[in-house]
Amino acid sequence: MLTQSIYQRFMEMLTPFFGIFTSFILFYYRKDFNRSNLYLALFFLCSNLIVLVYFGLHFSKSPFWEGVFFVNFMPLSFVIGPLLFYYVKYAVAENKNITPKDYLHLFPAVVVILYSLPYTTLPFSKKVEIAHHIQAVTQDYDFSISFFSLKKMLFIRPLHLFIYCVLSWGYFKQTTKKRLASVGVLPTHHSMIQKWIYSLIGLQSFIASYCLLDSYADFILNDYQGIINQKNYFRFLGVAFSLQNVILFLFPKILFDTISYPDxxxxxxxxxxxxxxxxxxxxxxxxxxxxxxxxxxxxxxxxxxxxxxxxxxxxxxxxxxxxxxxxxxxxxxxxxxxxxxxxxxxxxxxxxxxxxxxxxxxxxxxxxxxxxxxxxxxxxxxxxxxxxxxxxx
Missing domain, CATH: 1.10.10.60 (Homeodomain-like)
Structure with a gap:
């Protein structure tokens, strides 16, 4: 039984590291093609670091890792959506330059960094005490850090990601329509790009919707069991993010060639x-x-x-x-x-x-x-x- 538990933990921990390795593959091949791979690699890196945070908080059983991952990595959750949008824009837009206006998409992440300062500036021993008390003892996330409670932040997080999924999908559709109107034809690999981008946006939308529903049940309806018990809830999210890594390998031209719309x-x-x-x-x-x-x-x-x-x-x-x-x-x-x-x-x-x-x-x-x-x-x-x-x- 103990061996089975250790094996399960090993496999759960292997998942984010596989994804992080995937992001480095994307970084490596970026230099030979175009910069859209940079945003895709950062998107995969942040996504899999989030999975690593889930593991450290809910499966490591270690107060040390609870102190490391609790709240400290919250800003990453508000970077995933903008990186998804940057990737879609850089892959299909006629103007492939990121403008100063685009950096406004990172404003929520900056706000979260400021929001987290009262916690992140605490001595590490105090962080461990707070994190362990909430994670392992009370499971009560109604913890006021600065502007408002952590409970509200956990509700806003999936909502933010879902909004960016819709924004990315709309941008892709609009850009494709404009290109067809101005050029008269779409690139030969348009179908493959569309399947890949829809797969990526669809999976992230599913993850965001699932987290949003569970947060609503947990924090708004005060049903602390949520949709699924907490352990399985985080396992489910880990599997969903792992599926994202697997899907990437089903599109080798995306992984190695960084296909995008030409000028x-x-x-x-x-x-x-x-x-x-x-x-x-x-x-x-x-x-x-x-x-x-x-x-x-x-x-x-x-x-x-x-x-x-x-x-x-x-x-x-x-x-x-x-x-x-x-x-x-x-x-x-x-x-x-x-x-x-x-x-x-x-x-x-x-x-x-x-x-x-x-x-x-x-x-x-x-x-x-x-x-x-x-x-x-x-x-x-x-x-x-x-x-x-x-x-x-």
Missing amino acids: ASLARNRATQLKKGNAVEINQNITTLLDKYMVACPFILPGFNLSKMALDLQVSERILSNYFNTELKISFSEWKNNQRIDYACKLIEEGKATKLTVEGISQNVGFSSRSKFIDAFKERKGVVPSTYIKQFS
């Missing part, structure tokens, strides 16, 4: 060109762009793909993919492998790879594994890399 003026020009039937002119323009782009050998970067190339060239993925299929008569994936193999051959022929193993060469030209490099090399050159190296030894 509207560029999309408008491309749409006009396509309507006029200037396919030859478009392909010529891409050829010119490609000649300049290839000087830096971007294809040797591990994260290089069609999305990255389209973003760099400021061309939609659909048009770029069509260029490879119709103009070059080859898929992008085949073109990329050919470029990498030709670059590897150049290194070998110029004697720059004498001190590198086959695996070392594969990494230097952008392949994720030695086996993929060997297969692609043999398909391109008819021999394996080691045989080719011997010819130039």
